Amino acid sequence: MRKAIGPDWQPLEEAVPIDVFRAEVWAWAKRLGVTERVREIHFRTMKRKWASCSSRGRLTFNTELLQQSAAFRRQVIVHELLHLKVPNHGKLFNALLKAYLDR
Ligand SMILES: [Zn+2]
DSSP states (O other): OBTTSOOSSOOOSSOOOHHHHHHHHHHHHHHHTOGGGOOEEEEEOOSSBSEEEOTTSEEEEEGGGGGSOHHHHHHHHHHHHHTTTOOSOSHHHHHHHHHHHHO
16 A cells, blocks of 8 residues: 555554554454465565555555554555455455445
């Protein structure tokens, strides 16, 4: 997910622990029914992206996400996990994304 899609708020003063973030990813993976497709979860700093996802189930999240709000983390997590179901940003992707985030 490109950084051009950014949060409207300032980073949190206190970062969420990496294990908490991982737990959030797994919780969403369960909800989306993609736990078996998630192979690896990595963290690193990235200049232009919040996260990326390979077709083989390798997810990489920008460490800066740890300082973002729960709502924005959720937006990025659901976006990336959804790519394990839908690889593009087409109509289906956007409809599912909206459905999951509006719940
Ligand atoms: Zn995407």
